[in-house]
Amino acid sequence: MKRHPLAALLICAIFPTLIMTASAQSSERLHRPATAHDAAPAPLHKWAVVLHGGAGVIERSSMSPEAEKQYRDGLNQAITAAGDVLNKGGSAMDAVEAAIEVMEDNPLFNAGRGAVFAANGTNQMDAAIMDGATMRAGAVADVQYTKNPIALARAVMEKTQFVMLSGTGADEFSLQAGLQQERRSYFFTERRWQSLVQELRKENLPIPLRPVGVPPPPPGQLSFFESPDNHKYGTVGVVALDQHGNVAAGTSTGGLTAKRWDRIGDSPIIGAGTYASNESCAVSGTGIGEYFIRYTVTRTICALVQYRHMRLQAAADEVIQKQLAPIHGDGGVIAITPDGQIAWSFNTPGMFRAKLREDGKPEIAIYHDEP
Ligand code: ASP
Numbered sequence: 001m002k003r004h005p006l007a008a009l010l011i012c013a014i015f016p017t018l019i020m021t022a023s024a025q026s027s028e029r030l031h032r033p034a035t036a037h038d039a040a041p042a043p044l045h046k047w048a049v050v051l052h053g054g055a056g057v058i059e060r061s062s063m064s065p066e067a068e069k070q071y072r073d074g075l076n077q078a079i080t081a082a083g084d085v086l087n088k089g090g091s092a093m094d095a096v097e098a099a100i101e102v103m104e105d106n107p108l109f110n111a112g113r114g115a116v117f118a119a120n121g122t123n124q125m126d127a128a129i130m131d132g133a134t135m136r137a138g139a140v141a142d143v144q145y146t147k148n149p150i151a152l153a154r155a156v157m158e159k160t161q162f163v164m165l166s167g168t169g170a171d172e173f174s175l176q177a178g179l180q181q182e183r184r185s186y187f188f189t190e191r192r193w194q195s196l197v198q199e200l201r202k203e204n205l206p207i208p209l210r211p212v213g214v215p216p217p218p219p220g221q222l223s224f225f226e227s228p229d230n231h232k233y234g235t236v237g238v239v240a241l242d243q244h245g246n247v248a249a250g251t252s253t254g255g256l257t258a259k260r261w262d263r264i265g266d267s268p269i270i271g272a273g274t275y276a277s278n279e280s281c282a283v284s285g286t287g288i289g290e291y292f293i294r295y296t297v298t299r300t301i302c303a304l305v306q307y308r309h310m311r312l313q314a315a316a317d318e319v320i321q322k323q324l325a326p327i328h329g330d331g332g333v334i335a336i337t338p339d340g341q342i343a344w345s346f347n348t349p350g351m352f353r354a355k356l357r358e359d360g361k362p363e364i365a366i367y368h369d370e371p
Helices: 005-014 016-031 065-087 092-104 149-159 167-176 190-202 289-294 297-307 312-327
Strands: 048-056 125-131 136-143 164-166 236-241 247-253 274-276 282-287 331-336 342-346 350-357 363-367
Touching: 048 065, 048 092, 048 282, 048 331, 048 342, 065 092, 065 236, 065 350, 065 363, 092 125, 092 149, 092 236, 092 247, 125 149, 125 274, 136 149, 136 167, 136 274, 149 167, 149 247, 164 167, 236 282, 236 331, 247 274, 247 282, 274 297, 282 289, 282 297, 289 297, 297 312, 297 331, 312 331, 312 342, 331 350, 342 350
Parallel strands: 136 164
Antiparallel strands: 048 236, 048 350, 125 136, 125 247, 236 247, 274 282, 282 331, 331 342, 350 363
């Protein structure tokens, strides 16, 4: 159809804003090639993720270059796994789970494979995950056969009406949920075993038999992978902010070497070792769990952000440096807020840690004097 030139003028006079908007959009398109995402609404938030692989007596003098490289590689792998999820628009929950599973599968960290031993020679693992968007949470304590306890914690959240399961009941639920199970020998590492032996000797306690199916102790000089681990707190934890503005936190651990009587630490306790709320922040802790439980460390940090309107770093320092350090509550935290603040704070000589933002590269650190 042919239109009279005056008709076009009339339309311009009546709908100037329409014309302006349309031309602004088309001029933007001139500078940006069309992509598959053009139809989707622009993300409102830049994503970010922070993780820890445990805090403790981690010093340059006691770490060989080989060991240091292994740890840095392991942290890099985990943060990259989380970054990949977030970059594709995945949820903070999925990012937390992905990164924790990488560290649970890495025998260097005290979680999943590589978990420390309890005094009776078993691996008793704890884990928790919390979704800041819904305040839903799942946790497990003292589980012994699940390859990835963080996946079990998430299954508790998603498939049951409960928050926390423990011991044989949690192992039974894990089977029913179809999660991968492993024999005791899968979780065995020589250096964690040697740490147990050392600790039990110190405490004058009997040394249990080596688990069935594990190799005999290596003869001669022990390598880095076999020598006792004095870093003590190798728990892993991740906090993430996704493109939808939601935060989540997760923590997974074997607990403390030579723990007794089915002791449960802070990691699976919501508000102690793990907490997330879109109203304030997401935090994961590592350290001597008994202090983190009594000082409700992760919830307290978020309460300072929520009610005292403190900046995240100041809130984390308030609890870790001012409250815990003077009473020898050794440990640290990583934290993130829905508005993109990230923080870490620890009162030990080191903490394995890493962070990554949407527009940056992974930043990995171990010692106190690193940024
Ligand atoms: N917090 C953990 C616990 O007490 C240990 C750790 O962080 O390494 O079980």
